[in-house]
Amino acid sequence: MTKKKQPEPAETGATEHQLWEVFTQPGGGKPFEHAGSVHAPDAEMALQNARDVYARRGEAVNLWVVPSSAIVASTPEDIGPFFDPGNDKPYRHPQFYKVPRGIKV
Amino acid sequence: MTPTPAATEDPKRLAEFEARIARGDTIEPKDWMPEKYRRQLIRMMSQHAHSEVVGMLPEGNWITRAPSLRRKMSLLAKVQDEAGHGLYIYCGAETLGVDRHELVSQLLNGTAKYASIFNYPTLTWADIGAIGWLVDGAAIVNQTMLAKASYGPYARAMVRICKEENFHKRQGFEIMSLLSAGTPEQRAMAQDALDRWWWPSLMMFGPHDKDSPNSGELLRWGIKQKGNDELRQRFVNLTVGQAKAINLTIPDPKLRHDAETGNWAFGEIDWDEFWRVVKGDGQCNRERLTARRKAHADGAWVREAAEAHAAKRARLESVA
Numbered sequence: 001m002t003k004k005k006q007p008e009p010a011e012t013g014a015t016e017h018q019l020w021e022v023f024t025q026p027g028g029g030k031p032f033e034h035a036g037s038v039h040a041p042d043a044e045m046a047l048q049n050a051r052d053v054y055a056r057r058g059e060a061v062n063l064w065v066v067p068s069s070a071i072v073a074s075t076p077e078d079i080g081p082f083f084d085p086g087n088d089k090p091y092r093h094p095q096f097y098k099v100p101r102g103i104k105v
Numbered sequence: 106m107t108p109t110p111a112a113t114e115d116p117k118r119l120a121e122f123e124a125r126i127a128r129g130d131t132i133e134p135k136d137w138m139p140e141k142y143r144r145q146l147i148r149m150m151s152q153h154a155h156s157e158v159v160g161m162l163p164e165g166n167w168i169t170r171a172p173s174l175r176r177k178m179s180l181l182a183k184v185q186d187e188a189g190h191g192l193y194i195y196c197g198a199e200t201l202g203v204d205r206h207e208l209v210s211q212l213l214n215g216t217a218k219y220a221s222i223f224n225y226p227t228l229t230w231a232d233i234g235a236i237g238w239l240v241d242g243a244a245i246v247n248q249t250m251l252a253k254a255s256y257g258p259y260a261r262a263m264v265r266i267c268k269e270e271n272f273h274k275r276q277g278f279e280i281m282s283l284l285s286a287g288t289p290e291q292r293a294m295a296q297d298a299l300d301r302w303w304w305p306s307l308m309m310f311g312p313h314d315k316d317s318p319n320s321g322e323l324l325r326w327g328i329k330q331k332g333n334d335e336l337r338q339r340f341v342n343l344t345v346g347q348a349k350a351i352n353l354t355i356p357d358p359k360l361r362h363d364a365e366t367g368n369w370a371f372g373e374i375d376w377d378e379f380w381r382v383v384k385g386d387g388q389c390n391r392e393r394l395t396a397r398r399k400a401h402a403d404g405a406w407v408r409e410a411a412e413a414h415a416a417k418r419a420r421l422e423s424v425a
Contacts, residue, residue, distance in 0.1 A: 036192075038192070041414070076137065
């Protein structure tokens with residue numbers, strides 16, 4: 001063959017499809033939670049794979065799939081400074097406020 | 106103890122890490138971890154995932170020969186679960202920075218291990234019962250412990266798996282109890298399956314802790330919470346009563362109740378057989394890998410078609 005060599009089928013099949021993170025909503029009104037991930041070449045197939053892997057027993061009423069590369073996450077090193085501003089603002093919590101004894105507010 | 110390669114890690118970070126383990130913290134993918142912890146997890150999780158995948162083969166063998174439609178539906182659903190379990194664990198392993206494709210390649214080229222139990226043949230329908238009852242039963246004991254593993258993605262995959270394994274165990278036990286109460290031939294078939302699967306099931310827990318090259322490190326870092334021998338004993342204690350309840354005899358003349366410890370004492374495992382099968386010389390090692398390679402090659406066109414479809418859709422969307 002003189003044609004420019006196309007990748008052999010075995011070679012194209014030898015790579016993994018894109019990685020997607022899967023989020024499931026376990027029931028109506030509940031928040032979505034991370035379930036795991038699946039590989040799929042596009043969003044539609046990612047959704048179908050996510051259903052087959054993470055919702056075989058009615059564990060989900062809704063699914064989200066998100067390309068893993070699109071997830072932006074805090075880093076463990078952030079734990080101190082990044083979340084720190086919350087710690088010195090006790091006035092965000094109801095217990096900060098005094099209410100006369102015997103009154104329910 | 107010989108010094109571990111962990112000694113090359115930054116001692117301060119290692120100490121912080123081990124303090125986290127001691128506090129019972131869960132380690133998440135982006136947290137700092139010793140390289141050896143990462144390597145142990147990749148080894149253990151990929152072996153575990155491979156076991157789920159190879160575990161489909163001995164049972165898949167009986168799907169077309171299940172004795173009724175009810176049994177066939179159950180077995181199909183169980184085998185589908187095993188594929189799902191493999192995927193949960195591969196996905197957990199990928200959070201450690203390894204590509205699934207690399208792990209699958211290691212299985213197919215024979216460099217990765219999987220549970221030796223799947224290198225035994227399924228000769229009769231009763232073997233499907235014995236696998237569900239004993240093999241999944243042993244897996245539940247092991248995986249319930251792993252659901253508390255220090256690595257978050259592994260522990261969470263185990264929680265998911267444990268929820269599904271009880272169906273596997275009960276469908277197996279139902280098969281065994283019905284056969285045992287059936288005709289003399291059916292009873293003999295159930296007993297024969299127990300005779301052949303009992304010892305390999307005990308081997309599933311691995312070598313004695315003192316002979317296990319990995320146990321110490323896995324326990325120290327909270328990947329495992331309990332040793333192989335303790336888990337094996339728990340499995341025996343759970344199973345003896347179940348066998349009695351369905352009038353089957355566990356093939357161990359040394360089995361006896363030890364009033365002092367409350368445990369069922371049992372005979373010694375044939376460790377020569379254990380190591381022979383681990384090293385690739387069991388009855389079905391070659392057959393399993395050949396079947397797995399063929400399935401992977403036969404499925405290549407599906408993966409390619411999916412890619413071609415996705416590429417075509419993307420092209421059409423960009424034109425529109």
